[in-house]
Amino acid sequence: xxxxxxxxxxxxxxxxLTYKDIVMxxxxxxxxxxxxxxxxxxxxxxxxxxxGAVMAHAGVGKTALLVQMAxxxxxxxxxxxxxxxxxxxxxxxxxxxxxxxNIAQNFSEGEIKEYxxxxxxxxxxxxxxVENFSVPKLEERLTELMEQNIFKPHTMIIDGFKFDEIxxxxxxxxxxxxxxxxxxxxxxxxxxxxxxxxxxELPVWFLHVADLFEVIVELAAEDKDVFIKAIKxxxxxxxxxxxxxxxxxxxxxxxx
Amino acid sequence: MKMDDKKVRNIGISAHIxxxxxxxxxxxxxxxxxxxxxxxxxxxxxxxATMDSMDLEKERGITIASAATYCEWKGxxxxxxxxxxxxxxxxxxxxxxxxxxxxxxxxxxxxxVQSQSITVDQQMKRYKVPSIAFINKCxxxxxxPFRVIGxxxxxxxxNAVAMQIPVxxxxxxxxxxxxxxxxxxxxxxxxxxxxxxxxxxxxxxAEAKAKREELIxxxxxxxxxxxxxxxEEREIPAQxxxxxxxxxxxxxxxxxxxxxxxxxxxxxxxxxxxxxxLLPSPSEVENVTLDMEKNEEPVILTSDPEKPIVALAFKLxxxxxxxxTYIRVYxxxxxxxxxIVNVRSGKKVKVGRVVRMHADQMExxxxxxxxxxxxxxxxxxxxxxxxxxxxxxxTMTSMYVPKPVISLAIVPKDNKSQMAMAxxxxxxxxxDPTFKTYVDPETNETIIEGMGELHLDIYVxxxxxxxxxxxxxxxxxxxxxxxxTQRADFNYTxxxxxxxxxxxxxxxxxxxxxxxxxxxxxxxxxxxxIPTQYISACEKGFRQSMAKGPKLEFPITGVKVVxxxxxxxxxxxxxxxxQAAARGAFREAYLRAKPVIHEPIMKVVVETPPEFQGAxxxxxxxxxxxxxxxxxxGVMCAIEAQVPLAEMFGFSTVLRSSTQGxxxxxxxxALYRQVPQSIAEKIALEVAQNKKSAA
Numbered sequence: 001x002x003x004x005x006x007x008x009x010x011x012x013x014x015x016x017l018t019y020k021d022i023v024m025x026x027x028x029x030x031x032x033x034x035x036x037x038x039x040x041x042x043x044x045x046x047x048x049x050x051x052g053a054v055m056a057h058a059g060v061g062k063t064a065l066l067v068q069m070a071x072x073x074x075x076x077x078x079x080x081x082x083x084x085x086x087x088x089x090x091x092x093x094x095x096x097x098x099x100x101x102n103i104a105q106n107f108s109e110g111e112i113k114e115y116x117x118x119x120x121x122x123x124x125x126x127x128x129x130v131e132n133f134s135v136p137k138l139e140e141r142l143t144e145l146m147e148q149n150i151f152k153p154h155t156m157i158i159d160g161f162k163f164d165e166i167x168x169x170x171x172x173x174x175x176x177x178x179x180x181x182x183x184x185x186x187x188x189x190x191x192x193x194x195x196x197x198x199x200x201e202l203p204v205w206f207l208h209v210a211d212l213f214e215v216i217v218e219l220a221a222e223d224k225d226v227f228i229k230a231i232k233x234x235x236x237x238x239x240x241x242x243x244x245x246x247x248x249x250x251x252x253x254x255x256x
Numbered sequence: 257m258k259m260d261d262k263k264v265r266n267i268g269i270s271a272h273i274x275x276x277x278x279x280x281x282x283x284x285x286x287x288x289x290x291x292x293x294x295x296x297x298x299x300x301x302x303x304x305a306t307m308d309s310m311d312l313e314k315e316r317g318i319t320i321a322s323a324a325t326y327c328e329w330k331g332x333x334x335x336x337x338x339x340x341x342x343x344x345x346x347x348x349x350x351x352x353x354x355x356x357x358x359x360x361x362x363x364x365x366x367x368x369v370q371s372q373s374i375t376v377d378q379q380m381k382r383y384k385v386p387s388i389a390f391i392n393k394c395x396x397x398x399x400x401p402f403r404v405i406g407x408x409x410x411x412x413x414x415n416a417v418a419m420q421i422p423v424x425x426x427x428x429x430x431x432x433x434x435x436x437x438x439x440x441x442x443x444x445x446x447x448x449x450x451x452x453x454x455x456x457x458x459x460x461x462a463e464a465k466a467k468r469e470e471l472i473x474x475x476x477x478x479x480x481x482x483x484x485x486x487x488e489e490r491e492i493p494a495q496x497x498x499x500x501x502x503x504x505x506x507x508x509x510x511x512x513x514x515x516x517x518x519x520x521x522x523x524x525x526x527x528x529x530x531x532x533x534l535l536p537s538p539s540e541v542e543n544v545t546l547d548m549e550k551n552e553e554p555v556i557l558t559s560d561p562e563k564p565i566v567a568l569a570f571k572l573x574x575x576x577x578x579x580x581t582y583i584r585v586y587x588x589x590x591x592x593x594x595x596i597v598n599v600r601s602g603k604k605v606k607v608g609r610v611v612r613m614h615a616d617q618m619e620x621x622x623x624x625x626x627x628x629x630x631x632x633x634x635x636x637x638x639x640x641x642x643x644x645x646x647x648x649x650x651t652m653t654s655m656y657v658p659k660p661v662i663s664l665a666i667v668p669k670d671n672k673s674q675m676a677m678a679x680x681x682x683x684x685x686x687x688d689p690t691f692k693t694y695v696d697p698e699t700n701e702t703i704i705e706g707m708g709e710l711h712l713d714i715y716v717x718x719x720x721x722x723x724x725x726x727x728x729x730x731x732x733x734x735x736x737x738x739x740x741t742q743r744a745d746f747n748y749t750x751x752x753x754x755x756x757x758x759x760x761x762x763x764x765x766x767x768x769x770x771x772x773x774x775x776x777x778x779x780x781x782x783x784x785x786i787p788t789q790y791i792s793a794c795e796k797g798f799r800q801s802m803a804k805g806p807k808l809e810f811p812i813t814g815v816k817v818v819x820x821x822x823x824x825x826x827x828x829x830x831x832x833x834x835q836a837a838a839r840g841a842f843r844e845a846y847l848r849a850k851p852v853i854h855e856p857i858m859k860v861v862v863e864t865p866p867e868f869q870g871a872x873x874x875x876x877x878x879x880x881x882x883x884x885x886x887x888x889x890g891v892m893c894a895i896e897a898q899v900p901l902a903e904m905f906g907f908s909t910v911l912r913s914s915t916q917g918x919x920x921x922x923x924x925x926a927l928y929r930q931v932p933q934s935i936a937e938k939i940a941l942e943v944a945q946n947k948k949s950a951a
Contacts, residue, residue, distance in 0.1 A: 089885035117929060121882050141886070144869065
């Protein structure tokens with residue numbers, strides 16, 4: 001019903017976002033919560049202090065998937081700290097804008113802008129050069145933000161972490177930090193082609209830290225499609241649908 | 257005139273306020289024989305170089321700080337373009353920087369990289385201007401050029417590499433060792449005009465060899481030929497080394513560093529050689545224009561004199577012969593007698609006199625080809641206008657001009673200042689489309705409007721400096737706006753019967769918010785409830801109401817008015833009556849449509865050493881700022897935030913004191929956003945108080 005009213009209003013070129021619209025917009029995005037359909041139970045997917053990984057080859061859509069999860073978090077009015085080790089603030093911001101536009105494509109520009117203004121304060125982008133990044137440095141920045149009451153993240157995304165170069169110790173430290181502040185952390189994991197895989201489908205070089213992760217999903221490119229597979233942490237349910245990334249919008253959709 | 261754009265350099269000289277930019281410019285003009293005597297710029301008890309340079313300019317009537325000064329060096333034509341060094345991200349800065357193809361970054365051998373050097377360097381980086389550095393004041397006590405090179409690396413992140421080493425420092429400064437030619441250079445003659453090349457003194461040979469190796473190693477990254485020569489241990493010719501360094505410098509991946517003392521006449525000529533060897537010619541720089549017919553799509557220009565003309569008017573100057581318009585030609589050739597079109601106004605203009613500026617004189621020329629800078633006489637235009645050949649529609653600057661977000665009342669001190677102020681304001685509003693001025697009909701005060709506090713400060717300062725207009729300024733005022741948040745109906749009758757012809761008009765309909773337009777008017781009357789001839793009067797009445805909100809008196813935006821009913825009277829209805837009815841109807845509906853105040857939000861980027869990051873975020877947060885993100889770049893970190901303009905007054909002082917002067921910020925308008933309720937109440941209170949005091 002609310003959709004009809006919204007459509008009617010748009011048709012007359014009258015823009016007035018009501019509570020109903022916002023609820024609907026939220027519903028739409030939460031419907032698109034990327035991983036719920038894979039068999040994970042809670043909206044957060046991860047427990048407090050939990051680690052999650054999105055693994056894929058370069059250019060397959062790791063960042064796009066994580067940004068969708070971040071948008072889902074923001075729509076639930078929970079804070080997301082997006083740490084990127086390779087992109088500039090502007091570029092990360094563009095990811096959010098584009099995916100939000102795609103998610104809310106049925107809405108007018110004015111409505112999207114107004115709603116974006118409401119959820120934007122739930123996001124903080126932090127950029128490090130990969131060679132300057134260290135867990136103590138991140139901890140220092142995080143503490144500054146929280147102590148001054150500027151930003152307290154509910155979930156963190158770390159995009160570009162070099163798992164193959166970094167030992168277990170910094171990650172274990174990060175895990176302690178996540179537990180201390182009850183933060184969930186999602187990582188992108190850059191997998192390489194033709195690399196050796198263990199029996200649990202994980203790359204061999206990732207095994208030394210795999211136990212720190214509660215959830216691991218993989219984006220697998222097959223022909224022109226990108227499928228999302230749950231490798232670790234899902235509640236087994238064979239009736240669940242397979243998910244894939246729509247190459248045009250980079251949004252998650254059912255494969256059927 | 258032979259046009260060979262490979263031998264043209266359009267450069268700027270950027271410097272910290274006290275690092276000797278004026279002296280260096282003076283020496284360059286002297287050695288290139290543009291001026292024939294050197295007048296020292298000596299501060300009185302450290303009064304400061306700015307004043308000195310101004311006095312000098314006045315006294316000599318020359319144009320050291322003019323828009324573009326042309327000189328020649330060893331067959332190359334060098335245009336030195338004035339670069340405003342202020343922080344604010346204004347159209348003027350953008351325009352000046354895009355005229356440059358390269359720059360000399362002047363640093364003090366004692367002070368090193370100071371905060372303003374950081375500012376100018378950031379500007380160069382933003383506009384991708386290749387630069388070479390000159391470490392000046394090597395005669396000063398405490399001079400250490402290699403410490404400054406270290407700072408260039410650590411503080412500015414430059415891949416700085418010495419082109420020279422000093423022969424003597426402080427009071428013993430004698431000359432420099434050229435690491436490319438491996439010669440010691442001394443500067444003889446009364447004013448150092450004779451350059452004498454000698455063998456490198458024995459005591460410096462080892463150091464010179466070591467530094468040359470560093471130079472070659474850095475340069476070899478940009479040339480396979482050079483790498484091969486190094487590996488084969490062949491002799492490295494100067495041209496090969498220059499070519500490699502030039503490649504790196506053009507990509508901004510290497511910063512060649514020269515050194516000397518302009519005041520003691522040491523090292524200026526090698527610097528000029530460096531300009532010719534290492535900075536780009538106009539055709540080596542990619543210039544982008546916007547295609548007006550394709551929604552401002554970027555188009556890359558080719559520096560070809562045969563193609564259609566694209567030229568930018570980047571500065572206007574009042575001369576004794578009228579308005580002098582400085583232009584840079586990017587493509588084609590502007591010739592005397594040719595016809596060009598001003599893209600902004602669409603007006604065709606015939607080119608009259610074309611001149612090139614020579615410090616204190618001008619030379620008439622017939623043509624100005626792509627890559628060249630010159631001036632036109634008698635062309636009526638504004639600064640930033642693009643001129644093209646008839647038939648093409650390209651613009652060098654976006655036609656989008658943001659609306660001013662801040663205003664300031666200014667009052668001239670006396671009659672003389674009043675006249676000068678009027679002249680200055682007329683000039684400034686022509687130069688800068690974001691600078692506006694008007695007289696407030698209620699208070700009779702002159703109001704200036706612009707894009708930020710600093711933006712207006714600069715113009716007030718310029719009024720004093722350039723026009724001798726002493727003015728006092730009021731408190732800056734933020735350009736708030738009002739808008740409505742819900743639909744409200746109206747049904748208003750305007751009726752007046754006071755003898756003679758009466759006034760009658762009834763209008764019914766509704767107003768509601770619209771987010772993508774300032775004002776929309778829709779007529780949905782069928783059956784002639786309001787006769788067609790009065791509909792435009794209705795629209796006019798509503799439009800008038802938008803100028804000032806009924807309560808807080810800020811301009812109103814984002815309102816759609818729909819009229820769907822009304823009534824008229826055969827005798828008493830008129831345009832006037834329906835305008836009044838529309839105003840009444842708007843008043844009636846407006847307050848019921850839940851009006852809110854919107855305020856300008858600025859995109860603020862603070863660049864600070866990482867150790868102050870927490871403090872800076874705290875400052876932004878206290879100012880109702882929403883931090884978008886932070887970018888750690890090792891030696892510096894950039895914090896980007898959206899902050900209400902109203903909270904940004906005095907920010908530079910607070911930022912300086914909280915970061916030991918090491919942080920700096922830029923600010924530009926981003927968007928309008930609703931003011932929180934508590935702040936809206938405060939604003940309403942202030943408006944009420946102002947009204948009271950005005951009454």
